[in-house]
Amino acid sequence: MYVRYLEELDTQGQKTASSDELAHLCGTTPAQVRKDLSFFGSFGKRGLGYPVHELTAHLRQILGLEREWKVVIVGAGKIGAALANYRGFRQRGFKIVGVYDNDPTKIGKPWGEAIVHDMADLARDIQREEAPIAVLAIPSDDAQDVVDRLVGAGIRAILNFAPAQITVPPHVSLKSVNMAMELEGLSFALTNSLPSRGVA
Amino acid sequence: MYVRYLEELDTQGQKTASSDELAHLCGTTPAQVRKDLSFFGSFGKRGLGYPVHELTAHLRQILGLEREWKVVIVGAGKIGAALANYRGFRQRGFKIVGVYDNDPTKIGKPWGEAIVHDMADLARDIQREEAPIAVLAIPSDDAQDVVDRLVGAGIRAILNFAPAQITVPPHVSLKSVNMAMELEGLSFALTNSLPSRGVA
DNA sequence: CTAACTTTGTGAAGTATTTCACAAGCCACC
DNA sequence: GGTGGCTTGTGAAATACTTCACAAAGTTAG
Numbered sequence A, B: 001m002y003v004r005y006l007e008e009l010d011t012q013g014q015k016t017a018s019s020d021e022l023a024h025l026c027g028t029t030p031a032q033v034r035k036d037l038s039f040f041g042s043f044g045k046r047g048l049g050y051p052v053h054e055l056t057a058h059l060r061q062i063l064g065l066e067r068e069w070k071v072v073i074v075g076a077g078k079i080g081a082a083l084a085n086y087r088g089f090r091q092r093g094f095k096i097v098g099v100y101d102n103d104p105t106k107i108g109k110p111w112g113e114a115i116v117h118d119m120a121d122l123a124r125d126i127q128r129e130e131a132p133i134a135v136l137a138i139p140s141d142d143a144q145d146v147v148d149r150l151v152g153a154g155i156r157a158i159l160n161f162a163p164a165q166i167t168v169p170p171h172v173s174l175k176s177v178n179m180a181m182e183l184e185g186l187s188f189a190l191t192n193s194l195p196s197r198g199v200a
Numbered sequence C: 001c002t003a004a005c006t007t008t009g010t011g012a013a014g015t016a017t018t019t020c021a022c023a024a025g026c027c028a029c030c
Numbered sequence D: 001g002g003t004g005g006c007t008t009g010t011g012a013a014a015t016a017c018t019t020c021a022c023a024a025a026g027t028t029a030g
Helices: A002-011 A019-026 A030-040 A052-063 A078-085 A087-091 A119-129 A140-152 A179-191 B002-011 B019-026 B030-040 B052-063 B078-085 B087-091 B119-129 B140-152 B179-191
Strands: A069-074 A094-101 A114-118 A133-136 A157-160 A173-176 B069-074 B094-101 B114-118 B133-136 B157-160 B173-176
Touching: A002 A019, A002 A030, A002 A052, A019 A030, A030 A052, A052 B179, A069 A078, A069 A119, A069 B179, A078 A094, A078 B078, A087 A094, A087 B179, A094 A119, A114 A119, A119 A140, A133 A140, A133 B179, A140 A157, A157 B179, A173 B179, A179 B052, A179 B069, A179 B087, A179 B133, A179 B157, A179 B173, B002 B019, B002 B030, B002 B052, B019 B030, B030 B052, B069 B078, B069 B119, B078 B094, B087 B094, B094 B119, B114 B119, B119 B140, B133 B140, B140 B157
Parallel strands: A069 A094, A069 A133, A094 A114, A133 A157, A157 A173, B069 B094, B069 B133, B094 B114, B133 B157, B157 B173
Antiparallel strands: none
């Protein structure tokens, strides 16, 4: 989050930013900003704030954003399509090296800049391309099966959009995004008139 | 999360579930399950566990999932398309009452079961339909503008997919999902060989 | 009915996270 | 070069969250 806003400030030509300013941008508190950043090092100058450009570079380094990550998308449905075309991924250094599906009517068809590959080739291609990250956009029922195959092929991280509980071995990182559950969280907030922080 | 798995158990005809069983399903601990549930009431029977069907109903009540929520989707791009067609929303009681865009080449065109409406009508329709929830799938640059208009029209909750920082008044609930940021989290985990919980 | 076994609900203990508050450092101006 | 006004970095305090551990309550079997 800090990287996002620091890059914006950098583009605008701002040289330094105080913890107070970053806190307002990110919807948190100045103390939180200072604690967070101090965890990784001592980047700021007292009386002045944090050097925007330099701090951005430091954080990008820490987050591993200086390199390009190869990503495969599994599932050529609507969500897969949205993700494959999402410019934000490419902009931020994630290169989509393949889209996979097991639907024979989709395999071989063009798909944006790429074509849809057969899921049967997934394991081979992951190893050949050394793609460490997979984005999962398939129905829940198949999710764990596909994950097991990905893990077997040596995948190291998975971003899961299927609304299913999934398990992976400890050396594989997993993040799940469940859109219906996000809406249900809002339903709870509406039902119980929870105050919002006003920021997200 | 509990609702999701309880519904599954209910469908399978299971009458009761222990905190231990729920914990395994949800990737947490039995103590956590008991604490979470006890926050809302005392639902379980000692020696037996929680009554699956009854607990589901209780939780759905608490979460406000017993009613139907009307939802508008703003932005008829790829992400909007994926969301509009996402069956999970409808299945879980969220009814999409309209899709809006400001692109003249899209307005009036069919869009799944609905047609794309002009964003100019958004405020009027929200008031007429009394749709309390909006899903935002538009470019970041326009996000805050559109949010302000939604708030002005009386929207009460917003699920935002634009990678932008957005502010709303305290009476409006806001949740943001930033897909690139999720990937960046995985990048950090890979770069730093963080162990995963193995579950999500 | 009793005894052995389960499982909840919950204070208390243990961790983790956030906020406070202030010394120390840096800049700018005179 | 000294002084005043900012702002960081960070221990300590406060708060939040998770886990422990066990009495109480229910179930099952004989």
